[in-house]
Amino acid sequence: MSELAKLFDETVAATDLSEKQKAVLKASLQLFAAKGFDNTSTADIAAAAHVSEGTVYKHFKTKDQLLAAVMRPFVRQVVPRVAGDFIARIQGQAAPDFATFLHYVIKDRLEFAQENRAEAKIFLGELMHDQAMLNMLLKDFQQVAQGPLTAIFQHYQATGEVVDWPVGELFRTFLGVMAGHAVPLILMPTNKFDLERAADEATAVLVQGLRPA
Amino acid sequence: MSELAKLFDETVAATDLSEKQKAVLKASLQLFAAKGFDNTSTADIAAAAHVSEGTVYKHFKTKDQLLAAVMRPFVRQVVPRVAGDFIARIQGQAAPDFATFLHYVIKDRLEFAQENRAEAKIFLGELMHDQAMLNMLLKDFQQVAQGPLTAIFQHYQATGEVVDWPVGELFRTFLGVMAGHAVPLILMPTNKFDLERAADEATAVLVQGLRPA
Amino acid sequence: MSELAKLFDETVAATDLSEKQKAVLKASLQLFAAKGFDNTSTADIAAAAHVSEGTVYKHFKTKDQLLAAVMRPFVRQVVPRVAGDFIARIQGQAAPDFATFLHYVIKDRLEFAQENRAEAKIFLGELMHDQAMLNMLLKDFQQVAQGPLTAIFQHYQATGEVVDWPVGELFRTFLGVMAGHAVPLILMPTNKFDLERAADEATAVLVQGLRPA
Amino acid sequence: MSELAKLFDETVAATDLSEKQKAVLKASLQLFAAKGFDNTSTADIAAAAHVSEGTVYKHFKTKDQLLAAVMRPFVRQVVPRVAGDFIARIQGQAAPDFATFLHYVIKDRLEFAQENRAEAKIFLGELMHDQAMLNMLLKDFQQVAQGPLTAIFQHYQATGEVVDWPVGELFRTFLGVMAGHAVPLILMPTNKFDLERAADEATAVLVQGLRPA
DNA sequence: AATGAATGAGTATTCATTCAT
DNA sequence: TATGAATGAATACTCATTCAT
Known part of the structure; x- marks a missing residue:
């Protein structure tokens, strides 16, 4: 695994993210990559993460924050x-x-x-x-x-x-x-x-x- | 002006596009470039072209066709x-x-x-x-x-x-x-x-x- | 041909309907029957009658009038x-x-x-x-x-x-x-x-x- | 009450339809009967059911599905x-x-x-x-x-x-x-x-x- | 008379976001 | 913490109708 991937995982683990929240992040990563940010709905993410739509918004206040959370560790390492x-x-x-x-x-x-x-x-x-x-x-x-x-x-x-x-x-x-x-x-x-x-x-x-x- | 730009203008002129339709194309080009295709609504385009929303759809049957019309001559010359x-x-x-x-x-x-x-x-x-x-x-x-x-x-x-x-x-x-x-x-x-x-x-x-x- | 059909044709012929207007009536009849009134657009009618959209409205002021024109002789004979x-x-x-x-x-x-x-x-x-x-x-x-x-x-x-x-x-x-x-x-x-x-x-x-x- | 009416109510009750969703169904039934399916807009339904337009689409994915939901139990008993x-x-x-x-x-x-x-x-x-x-x-x-x-x-x-x-x-x-x-x-x-x-x-x-x- | 470009209100549908439970 | 029903604004697209040519 790459340094970033590790760092990313640590970020996730370090913060008080529950399993469900981690699933949200992972689903977002995959869907954003596969279909693009604009073409991914929060309903898609909830479904892919096997989580309710409300849960998606529990930790990440907006869809943009989700994108940031997914990308920040990557951008910092580019x-x-x-x-x-x-x-x-x-x-x-x-x-x-x-x-x-x-x-x-x-x-x-x-x-x-x-x-x-x-x-x-x-x-x-x-x-x-x-x-x-x-x-x-x-x-x-x-x-x-x-x-x-x-x-x-x-x-x-x-x-x-x-x-x-x-x-x-x-x-x-x-x-x-x-x-x-x-x-x-x-x-x-x-x-x-x-x-x-x-x-x-x-x-x-x-x-x-x-x-x- | 570049070859393409000429070709593009000719395309526009050659087809029986009215002034308003040309304005639609021009507005689409600018808005797509500025905000991206997904973040540009057909209402935006209509407003920028000083045209009704119905007019946007008179010649170009879908938003995708608008994108294609804007990009085709370019892509062909890349x-x-x-x-x-x-x-x-x-x-x-x-x-x-x-x-x-x-x-x-x-x-x-x-x-x-x-x-x-x-x-x-x-x-x-x-x-x-x-x-x-x-x-x-x-x-x-x-x-x-x-x-x-x-x-x-x-x-x-x-x-x-x-x-x-x-x-x-x-x-x-x-x-x-x-x-x-x-x-x-x-x-x-x-x-x-x-x-x-x-x-x-x-x-x-x-x-x-x-x-x- | 039935009495009504004759009467209908006479109605059409008698009035100052041009060939195009007759085509509009005929196309309306067929499309209304095939797809229903609500699911037939005036654009459909214009296309089927090989006529411009404006022509559809030259004689018949509204889509409802078109329906009435098509149905009146029929209803009168039911x-x-x-x-x-x-x-x-x-x-x-x-x-x-x-x-x-x-x-x-x-x-x-x-x-x-x-x-x-x-x-x-x-x-x-x-x-x-x-x-x-x-x-x-x-x-x-x-x-x-x-x-x-x-x-x-x-x-x-x-x-x-x-x-x-x-x-x-x-x-x-x-x-x-x-x-x-x-x-x-x-x-x-x-x-x-x-x-x-x-x-x-x-x-x-x-x-x-x-x-x- | 008729067998069908009962069956219909059971269907509604059986499924996990919320009060609002039942209101949507009821409003659809009344409006479709009063004005016809084509002449009833989803905005009409939302208003009649005292519900947002989004709610209309939460359970029933399309307007056609709404019609089907309203009619299915009836048709089955005709x-x-x-x-x-x-x-x-x-x-x-x-x-x-x-x-x-x-x-x-x-x-x-x-x-x-x-x-x-x-x-x-x-x-x-x-x-x-x-x-x-x-x-x-x-x-x-x-x-x-x-x-x-x-x-x-x-x-x-x-x-x-x-x-x-x-x-x-x-x-x-x-x-x-x-x-x-x-x-x-x-x-x-x-x-x-x-x-x-x-x-x-x-x-x-x-x-x-x-x-x- | 005929055209067809233009209109703008309307339509079904989507979606990010909120909130009571 | 998690849920999922509810929201309402926004979206792409349609359509009856008008009007300058």
């Missing part, structure tokens, strides 16, 4: 703490080369996507309409981009492994190449996905593509 | 005829080098995205929930990927400019890098976007990133 | 002038016996029903909801029952062929027995209906059934 | 079990004479009509448009006509009380004469109806009318 971990090592002497760094991060995020496919699907589906979610994401991105990520990329620019572009541009390319693998992984319900190979490929493209001319 | 044009030149002797090819295609598609921002936003927003749209898109992709695109990439593999990966993988990387520029362009309503520079950058990354090791 | 014709003969010396009288009337009305099946179906279908139609019918019935019919039945009571019940009761029995044949004739679209035999049977039942004990 | 009861006695030795049989059945059915005037009015009003209802009725008729009724009529044909016609013809005459009394009873909201006398009269007509010549 932009990971990975960066923070790495920063420490880089500032020490044992900094890995750019390829190793990329491979680690890409694989980590693809695993994350794979293990949280339902949440990711909801996320992609609502991103366009849910200003709150979009803002949460953008804020996280900016924080990471302006903070730890800048330090990391600057490190590899200093070693000559990465071209001298603004960090934002480097990040955009990184995200694009990764999304090329992540999006199909999320949308297509296939389990034949070769995660290692995808990470290899994306790493190869980025290492070469971002190398100084 | 995967462009560009490929076809190029094939001809490549099969002749005057084939451009890989960088030139990429730059042309990328710029063309980014311009397309820029000029059809509203449609593109709806498109992204509905893709997850609208199986029909997703299928249309996937079919188009497969057709292009298995047809002209294969020929093109194989050409550049023969010239030694492109690494010997399966065409699908090359295409995925190409789309990812381009999406890295297109998605922010579509989502952020800024006109400061430097299209030329984005095309340069994406081209640079891909030319290097896909070059044989 | 209770026939037959009675008047007969009165004359009875008051003369050449009065037929009760069986002959019944057979003539029953056959005449069954033929009428057969030839005006569509109108009859609408009539039955609307009778319950359309107070105006019901009233028209009841008034006609009362007029006939209190007028000519009374004279006729009293004649046969005087000859000893008919039991000494109030005319209303005799009429009710007569209508019931006839309806037993007419209703299936109207509802079932079969042409195997043996009208002569039905008239024989109904006559036999009534001659015996209404004979003084 | 063609009664009476036949079955009689069969037993006839097959025993104590068969009543034809007049007694007729009088019993006619009185029973007229009482039924009197006690279920509202349902009967809806029934007559929808029969023409509601294929399902018509089919239900026809099937019941055929079952009775081909089953118990045949046995009964054949019994009276054997005793020489009834003319040697096909059972279908006998049934048709029986229904016609009865309808002559039942229809006015259903349509006219008068309580002066002398049921005993009507049964006497109908019996007299049929006993004589169907006697062998």
